Amino acid sequence: MATLKLPSTIPSPSEDCEQLRKAFAGWGTNEDLIIQILAHRNGDQRKKIRETYHETHGEDLLKDLDSELSSDFQHAVLLWTLEPAERDAYLVNQATKKLTASNWVIMEVACTRSSHQLLSVRQAYHAKYKKSMEEDVAHHTSGDFRKLLVPLVSAFRYEGDEVNMTLAKTEAKTFHEKICDKAYSDDDLIRILTTRSKSQLNATFNHYNNQFGNAITKDLKADPENEYLKLLRSTIKCLTVPEKYYEKVLRLAINKLGTDEKALTRVVVTRAEVDLQRISEEYKRRNSVPLDRAIAGDTSGDYEKMLLALMGHGDAC
Amino acid sequence: MATLKLPSTIPSPSEDCEQLRKAFAGWGTNEDLIIQILAHRNGDQRKKIRETYHETHGEDLLKDLDSELSSDFQHAVLLWTLEPAERDAYLVNQATKKLTASNWVIMEVACTRSSHQLLSVRQAYHAKYKKSMEEDVAHHTSGDFRKLLVPLVSAFRYEGDEVNMTLAKTEAKTFHEKICDKAYSDDDLIRILTTRSKSQLNATFNHYNNQFGNAITKDLKADPENEYLKLLRSTIKCLTVPEKYYEKVLRLAINKLGTDEKALTRVVVTRAEVDLQRISEEYKRRNSVPLDRAIAGDTSGDYEKMLLALMGHGDAC
Structure with missing residues (x-):
């Protein structure tokens, strides 16, 4: 179950865009307003906001967010604003780069998305990187890791319930x-x-x-x-049991000496519209602390507000 | 370039269905009429004919064709009437069966279709066989063959012209x-x-x-x-150079002692709407005999008529 909380009446994309422009305007940025809007819109709604923003202001919302915000908060907002397939393509691409390499992220995207979602990620990868995803994964891994990861990202599993x-x-x-x-x-x-x-x-x-x-x-x-x-x-x-996998990623990210913000952001952002509720339950059971309290204890400022908003805190408006 | 020849005005799907019913009616089947219609309709048109046939007569056109026709002619008409993705799924499925196993057919489908066409084949495979295509290919091959074929059928290649x-x-x-x-x-x-x-x-x-x-x-x-x-x-x-590959498949199928009808049918049926014209040129160049003449010399009856119709012979009506 998702944790994302939507307002009872959703403002039109142009109203949202106008508010976002207000948040960017003048000296200093109104981060609260940005969170209030973006952290309470689902994938389709965010997509429409981006399109309307581009039509109305001739600019890319992501670029404006990029220049207005900074550090972990910026990273969380940008990742969240991307469409899921585009976001996954980005995550996998980063995971094939030397400095941000991660076999984990590649495996996670390959195994926790539905077959059709994974296809969409591969299509988004073509569009964005002018290469195939498996091409980059194969090129940047080796040995047993490559042997496992390339077929994982190339899979198009049957999704029926039938069992032999x-x-x-x-x-x-x-x-x-x-x-x-x-x-x-x-x-x-x-x-x-x-x-x-x-x-x-x-x-x-x-x-x-x-x-x-x-x-x-x-x-x-x-x-x-x-x-x-x-x-x-x-x-x-x-x-x-993806929720158990994600619980562990969160546990390690939070318990680490110095929080692993990258992992924390990734899990909250990619699961808020999917199964973050279920992951939270698992977290509570395993750590005897509610996930939102654990996150609040380990983060601060706008970054904390953003993550908690995605977890369903605060009023959606 | 395709060899398929369409009439200048296409009858409506219901007119076509009515004609097909006439061809099936009474004692004996009117094979010429079946060829005249089906061998001169493109994929979209054949799809509509099948849908209309089902709506009007409550029966599956493929089943009726199956019971009316026989041997190589039957095989060619059925294969042709299937939608391309469905047909490729069928060809690959057959190629993973013990008695009709063929690494060649698997490779051919994986390498000569566009990335999106190959995806459609994988989707059609799910729908028809309740399994993934790579699952069956992996299960029915081994060693080096598996090592090559599984990633080939799982590929989603980038299709841009950019070259590094x-x-x-x-x-x-x-x-x-x-x-x-x-x-x-x-x-x-x-x-x-x-x-x-x-x-x-x-x-x-x-x-x-x-x-x-x-x-x-x-x-x-x-x-x-x-x-x-x-x-x-x-x-x-x-x-x-797919046309060179196909030229060779045709050459071997025709020159064999006893024609290889399966291969001949497969190439003509799967390429008639794609590049059979180009393959024919290649065939003529390599064998100094036009492909249609070679086919006419090696086949007979309705089967011959069907293949030649797909090669653009006869009047489309």
Whole structure:
């Protein structure tokens, strides 16, 4: 469930644009007003605001936001204002750059979006970067990581609920054999993980648990420091229990000595319209602290206000 | 250029449906009438005919065609009547079945369709088979073939004309090194082949030719009987000069002792609306016989009439 809170009556895009212009005008910026508007509009509404802004003022709202705001707050607002597919394309592109490289972000986008959303991300990637997403991912990764990530971002999984139980049993056995042999990047293991539907994989992992006595992610903990194994475990979590994966990302980001703002922003912004409510529940259960309180304790100023607004705090107007 | 010939005025879908019903009615089927109609309608028009047929008669045109026609003629008409994406999904599905397995057909669909067409095929595959296409391809292939084919069918290549010449040089060198080492299924070689845009690959292979003195397909002929190498060469041809690839498929199908009707039908049906004209020119140049004459010499009856109609023979009405 989403946390995004919309006002009972939505102002027209031109009214919103006018207010945003007011927020930018004069000496100093009215950050509260920006939050009040943008943090309480859904994807379609933000898209219309950007279009209207461009038509009315001949300028790109993102550019104006970029010049008016700064640091973590700026990053959160810009990321939020982008359309989801465009935003994911941007996140993956950043994740393939040397200084901001992250196999995690690539895997996360590939595994937690629906098949059609992932396609839209790939289309947005073409439009923005004049290259294919898999091309950049393949070019910037290597070894086992590449072997896993390229098919993950190229997948177009079937999304029906149908489950083939015979197949689930066979493939649970395959997983078990490969894991016993420590063949973690085995072709078959990666093939199953990157092509089967999420429902089918869920059945396979359930069967694994029943048949072999441990959750598969537990059996994949043989070498806790192995980065590839970590990514493999997270992949399985993202495909089957994304809220648990995200809870952990948030926990690590917040508990870190010096908050990891990049990760915190990414999760709040990309999930606010999807399942942030569910992630919050998971967070509360695991940390005995409500997520909004944890975020408030670790952030400040406009950045804090923005994140909390996306979590449903404050009045939408 | 397409060979499909449309009448100057297209009858309405309901007129076409009525004519088709007449062709099916009574004792014996009027095959000529079926050809006259269906072989002279484009994809959109055939789609409307199928829809109208279903609305008016409550039956599936394909099923009626299936019960009225037989053998190679039946196969050609059914394949032609399907929508292109649906047809390609069917071809790939057949190519993953034991008795009709064909790595060639899988590669052909993956490499000669546009990026968006290939996506549509993957969507049609979901709808028809309740699985993903890459899932079946991965499941039914193995070793080097799987390593090449799965990323090929999963690709969503950038389609712009932009070419990075520096990259083309680097990657031509990579190809040359791998080929010298006989590392034909090397990760980098497959990565480049399955992710770069067709324009970029074309530049890379041109540079290969200029720099190393041979066409890359020639250097890949080290072991002429190696099936994987054959597939690799065909992949390169499909990505850069599809008409030459198709010319060869037709040449082999026609020159075979006992024509290969499956291949012949597939090429004529899938290319009639695309580039069969260009393929015919290539065929004439290479075999000194016009393609239509070669087909007429090797086929007979309604099957012959159907293929020639798709090649633009006869009056469209």
